[in-house]
Amino acid sequence: MESKDNSKICIMIIPHTEKVKRITVSKWIPKAIITSVAAIVVTVVIFFNYMSSSKLDLKEDYDNSLVEISNLKKEYEDKEKELKKLKSQNSELYEITSEVENKLAEIDKLQRQLEKMAGIKSPSRGGNVGREIKPEELETEKGLEVLKETLDDKERELEVFIDELEERFEYLERVPDLWPAAGRFTSGFGNRKDPFGKGIRFHQGIDIANSPGTDIKAAGKGTVTFAGNKGGYGKVIIIDHGNEYNTLYGHNQKLLVDVGDKVEKGQVIANMGSTGRSTGTHLHFEIHKNGNPINPLDILE
Ligand SMILES: [Zn+2]
Structure with a gap:
């Protein structure tokens, strides 16, 4: 079955019934086919390896992302909690501040009444009382500072006021205006x-x-x-x-x-x-x- 032509090979196909078929092909063709198949196998193996390794990487990335996301979520929750706390502190501070302001206004009113009763016409005033606390000053720490300052001012003012009142009352006590006897x-x-x-x-x-x-x-x-x-x-x-x-x-x-x-x-x-x-x-x-x-x-x- 050797072909006379050395550059060609002969392939015989022998079916059961029919005549034997003989196909003559160039000798390089099967070699080329084998080489191609080998190349394809290598490529597939490489691709497969690449795929599986990159899949692993992806999985790792994915897992890492999940962890990161859960960390971020936790961080966000913490921040939210902090914010909530800050907000409630702020509203608490706001409440305290407005309560203090109301009380200060009440004290002011009482002062006016006492001044009127005691006949004090031009009362001296202590610090910069009556100043209002601005909303932007209501950040927790600053707000507290302002509040403390306001109260300190009021305290100083009241000390002066009480001295004045005592002086005035002492004066009034000494004025002989009480009827000395019934009759x-x-x-x-x-x-x-x-x-x-x-x-x-x-x-x-x-x-x-x-x-x-x-x-x-x-x-x-x-x-x-x-x-x-x-x-x-x-x-x-x-x-x-x-x-x-x-x-x-x-x-x-x-x-x-x-x-x-x-x-x-x-x-x-x-x-x-x-x-x-x-x-x-x-x-x-x-x-x-x-x-x-x-x-x-x-x-x-
Ligand atoms: Zn008399």
């Missing part, structure tokens, strides 16, 4: 007919009549500068109020304080009587301003 108003300040029938006499005070032993009260806070007998005035108390005022209480039955005693406004200092030049049980009350007698009704409330 009938029997005689006013000024010229009047002498009750003992000897012409016109200047009456330096007012008379208040009541039953013997009635409480005689200090018309204002002060210090007792006289306690004893004083001619026609009988048993007398004189109080120096530490401002421009002095008060005198005459015709007492009994004196209850001594010279040097400090007395409060309203403190009982004597009992009503009729000692000295008196026509009946009554209090003779005088107010002296800078040493001169004035009409007590101008002061008494």
Whole structure:
């Protein structure tokens, strides 16, 4: 079956029934086929290996991505939690701030009322109170700082205010404007007919009549500068109020304080009587301003 031509090979196909078929092909063809097949196999193997390795890589990448995503998710959740916390802190701070502002406004209102009551006309003010807290200042830390500053300012202002009030109240306590005794108003300040029938006499005070032993009260806070007998005035108390005022209480039955005693406004200092030049049980009350007698009704409330 060898072909005469050395460059060709002969392939015989022998079926069962028919005649033998003989195909003559160039010798290089089968070699080429084998080479091609081998090349294809190598390529496939390489491709397969590549595919499987890259698949592994992909899987790894995929797994890594999953881990990363879950990390990111966790991070996001943490951040969200933080934000939530911050937000709630902020709203808490906001609540506190507005509550403090409301309280400060209330205090301001009270201050105005007290100033009015105490007759303080031009009150001095402490720090920069009344400044409003701006929303952008409400970041937790800064907001707290501003809040603290505002409260510190208010505290300083209130300290000054309380000092002023105390001074004012002390002044008012010393003004002899309290009625020194209950009773009938029997005689006013000024010229009047002498009750003992000897012409016109200047009456330096007012008379208040009541039953013997009635409480005689200090018309204002002060210090007792006289306690004893004083001619026609009988048993007398004189109080120096530490401002421009002095008060005198005459015709007492009994004196209850001594010279040097400090007395409060309203403190009982004597009992009503009729000692000295008196026509009946009554209090003779005088107010002296800078040493001169004035009409007590101008002061008494
Ligand atoms: Zn009198």
